[in-house]
Amino acid sequence: MENSKTYSFEEAYEASLKYFDGDELAARVWANKYAMKDSFGNIYEKSPEDMHWRIANEIARIERKYKNPLSAQEVFDLIDHFRYVIPAGSPMTGIGNNFQVASLSNCFVIGLDGNADSYGAIMKIDEEQVQLMKRRGGVGHDLTHIRPAGSPVNNSALTSTGLVPFMERYSNSTREVAQDGRRGALMLSVSIKHPDSEAFIDAKMTEGKVTGANVSVKIDDEFMRAATEGKPYTQQFPVDAKNPKVRREISARNLWEKIVHNAWKSAEPGVLFWDTILRESIPDCYADLGFRTVSTNPCGEIPLCPYDSCRLISLNLYSYVVNPFTKDAYFDFDKFRKHVQLAQRVMDDIVDLEMEKIELIMEKIKVDPQSDEVKQTEYHLWEKIKDKSGKGRRTGVGITAEGDMIAAMGLRYGTQEATDFSVSVHKELALNAYRSSVTMARERGAFAIYDAKREARNPFILRIKEADPELYKDMVKYGRRNIACLTIAPTGTTSLMTQTTSGIEPVFMPVYKRRRKVNPNDTDVHVDYVDEVGDSFEEYIVYHRKFLEWMNINGYDATKRYSQEEIDELVAKSPYYKATANDVDWLMKVRMQGAIQKWVDHSISVTVNLPNDVDEALVNKLYVEAWKSGCKGCTIYRDGSRSGVMISVSKKEKKADEKEQVKDNNMETKFNSPCEAPVVTETRPRELECDVVRFQNNKEKWVAFVGLLDGYPYEIFTGLQDDDEGIVLPKTVVKGKIIKQTNEDGTHRYDFQFENKRGYKTTVEGLSEKFNPEYWNYAKLISGVLRYRMPIDHVIKLVGSLQLKDESINTWKNGVERALKKYVADGTQAKGQKCPVCGHESLVYQEGCLICTNCGASRCG
Known part of the structure; x- marks a missing residue:
């Protein structure tokens, strides 16, 4: 390599600090992640300026192979200071870097043709996943081909375990290859039509399971109609067979509610509206030639066929706002159109650079000391990737800083005006990326299997045709250089260097x-x-x-x-007023995504960030709206919802998971203060949703009525269920309402109301009169603590510490503890309590029970 001069970290950091105008975080991000290094940690670039010249020179080298080449200076001006065009992490790190043998692709999908339902096929996919991840690739693959649990198999097991155990296998492989800072990202998907889809949806709800993968469900329109209309839905295996081996009818609504609940609780699964993806997909016009979309990359914005890959680049939208944050602000569409066309050209050059990287990878495999038998899978993997990349020349041109662009234009994120403006920007992005691809097809040749007739009825192509008839005419005549061009991906740590945000x-x-x-x-x-x-x-x-x-x-x-x-x-x-994550109109954000999606040929990676206190009904509403609005996928993140779901067994792993948490939050860095007081509602609403919790204590039957405000315990009534003055309820009653009533004399009472199986409402008047007065007074005390949002585990500890002489009151106290434990977030540490088995202070709450993370002992009640 020509540049053999090395720099210390301090030298690179100081130079970068000047480059970023004193932004310490941006400087350290660049020096740690993107400065060119060898395997010994020697740094060969002093600042991002060196990196940008490295990239510009390599792009210019490729340009010289074709007509009308761009110069290195033109490319440099485009990417300098992350102002206009920003290559994603893999291209930024790998272009012109011969110290590392790694791919420039950010995204891969793998999968075997034909019948892949065997241990051999499962383990082959496992190896391919690892081989890609070690080259810095994020990987996605689908599990729909694996037979459901209980199916007969021709081995000693006799019946299949289903697909869930293999989720854990692939997850563990990801965690293994991602050790010591190496990248590892995995997406597992399954069709909702698969009989094991419910088990797939539930898999990550178990403590410590499938922590190395994102999971998404491929949902078809038939299922969504059945779920919203309350109709049955048929699952089968194989899912596309005319005469399936397994077939069963389920309640679509019940399964949908489980998806919503799990997403509300743990931010997964994501949903992929699969019919929308396939209907809009241009590559699927060539499905019979190997381009049938089967899954997505880990962030969900690139639906891919097996062994295809994609490289990413973004345009910084904020930089095209002239006179930002003033009444004279306007968007420079002329410059934007020009730069989009150049970005698409650079993106196509990066495809050529990737082909060179694949050649280097294959040459390295050839000279590795292992036998050909050991190396065969890895070598053939890259042969397949090279073939798909060469045939389709797929690219991923996207954007960043959309939120800042909207604010700089004086618009408010989440309003119709802002949405309309954003759609106009994305429309120009699409038209000019496709114009550039057509121009390159004329100069360099179209992608190998281009066929205008195959694409003639594709909805995205028809939009291009309507918006720009001349462009469509040229495309039919000359073809297109790239099978697909656009995406909106999370910009990760590059957003720190652009000093912008994708959202607000x-x-x-x-x-x-x-x-x-x-x-x-x-x-x-x-x-x-x-x-x-x-x-x-x-x-x-x-x-x-x-x-x-x-x-x-x-x-x-x-x-x-x-x-x-x-x-x-x-x-x-x-x-920025009313435009932060907790203020924005979330339904409008989803509709905005759907409107923009019409001009993105791949997908949009977006997470709807919700405050902690939203209920499941809102998550349901957002998912349904996403489907109706034409989104190809949607992920919901409720603040704090991942707490305890992916529990690590060591401090080091915990830190790693916390880093992933930062990435998952729309790939933006967020700083949350623990000093913020929780929202307190002092005036009790007239009606509160209520959970009915039954339990036994010393052979006595107890019942608790837990009033909920935004899903959080707000008050509690509890006592014996079957004494003379107590309450006897049908066993099926688990939910209802607590209604505060005002008596004629001005005093208040609390009634419990529920619906029976036939939908008739039944009201039990005067909860306060149904229980022992002493219980009632203690319940008022505890309800006051709940009302002021003391953490539930602290409330339980407080109740447990009460020194009560009467044995019946102590029994009541135990009942209160049991009733409240179900509301403790999974993974919350039971501080100060020791495991009765191993003696370690390593107890955490999991579904109302205490689990020891050291020895595995569990204790409920």
Whole structure:
């Protein structure tokens, strides 16, 4: 390699700090992740300027193979300072880097043709997954071909275990290859029509299971209609067989509710609206030639056929806003159109660079010391990838900083006006990327299997035809260079270097006993916090760079610390008002995704971020709206919902999972203050949803009525179920309402109301009169603690510490503990309690029980 000069980390960091105008986090991100290094950690680039010249020179080298080549200076001007065009992580790291033998592709999907339902096929896919991940690729594959549990097999087992055990196999392989900072990302999918789909949906709800994979369900239109209309749905195996071996009818609504519940609780599964994906897919016009879409990459934005891959690049939308955050702001569409066409051209050059990388990988495999028998699978894998990449020349041109663009234009994220503007931008992106691909087909040749007749009825192509008839005419005449061109992918840590956000984030960070610290020795970005004693609780600093620009442009002091009152006043004047994750109209965000999707030939990776206190009904509504709006997929993340679902068994693994948590949140870095007080509703609503919890204690039957506000326990009534003055309810009653009534004399009572099987309402009046008065008084005390949002595990600890002399009251106390345990977030540590088996202080809550993470002992009740 020509550049043999090396730099220390400190030298690279200091130079990058100047490059990023003093942004410490951006400087460390670049020096840690993207500066060219060898396997010994020697750094060969001093700042991102060196990296951009490395990329520009390589692109220019490829350009010289074709007509009208771009110069290195033209490419450099396009990518310098991450201003306009930004290659994704794999191209940024790998282009021109001969110290590492790695792919430039970010995304891969694998899968075997024909009958792949055998141990041999399953293990072959496992090896291919690992071989790709070690080259820095994210991998997706589908499990629909695996026979359901209980099916006969021709081996000693006699019957199949179903697909769930293989989810764990693939997950473990990912975790293995991703050790020590190496990349490993996996998407597992299955058709909703598969008889094991419910088990697939539930697999990640078990503590510590399938922690190395994202999971998504491929949902067809028939299922969605059945679920929304309350009709039955038929599952079968094989799912596309005319005469299936297994066939059963299920309640679509019940299975849909499980999907919604799990997504609400743990942010998974994601949903892929599979009929929409296939209907809109241009590559599927060539399904019989090997381009049948079977799954997606880990982030869900690239539906792919087996052994196809995709490279990614983004345009920074904020940079095309002229006079940002002023009344004279406008979007420079002329420059944007020009740059989109250049970005598509650069993207096609990167396909050529990837083909070179594949050749290097295959040459390395040839000279590896292992036998040909050992190397055969890996070598053949890259042969298949090379074949698909060459035939389709698939690219992924996308965007970043959409949220900042909207704010800079003076629009409010989530409004119809902002959505309409965004759609106009994405329409121009699509038309100009396709125009560039057609121009390259004329100069360089179309992708190998292009056939205009095959694509004639594709909905996306028809939109192109309607919007730009001349472009469509040229495409039919000359073809297209790339089988598909566009996507909207998460920009990950590159958004830190562009100092923008894809969506809208909160713009202030509390500084009370907190400051940001980045560990320079980590291989990935690690944001930690350390105490900073003496700061006022109400002091905040601005951390979002574009909000700082708005403040400076509009004459506000961006250097001071602000109180909460000052923040409220300041934000209300800004274009970010009512546009943060907790404020935005979530339904409008989903509709915006659906509207933009019409101009994206692949998919859109977007997570709808919800506050913790939303209920399952909203998740259901958002998913259904996503389907109706034409989204190809949707993922819901409720703040804190992953807590305890993916439990790590060591501190090191916990930190790794926390990094993944940061990535999952729309791939943006978020700073959440633990000092924020939870929202307290002091005035009790007249009606509260209620859970009925039954249990036995010392052979006595007990019942608890737990009033819920936004899914969180707000009050509790509990006592004996079958004494003379108690309450006897049908066993089927598990939910209802607690209604606060005002008596004629001005006093209050609490009634319980439920619906019976026939839908008739039954009201039990005066819960307070049904229980022992002493129980009632203690319940009022505990309800007051719940109302002010003390964490549930602390409430349980408080109840357990009450020193009560009367044995019956102590029994009641135990009942309260049991009733509340079901609301403790899975994975919450039972601090101060030791495992009765091994003696370690390693107990966590899981579905209301205490589980020891050291020895595995469990204790319920």
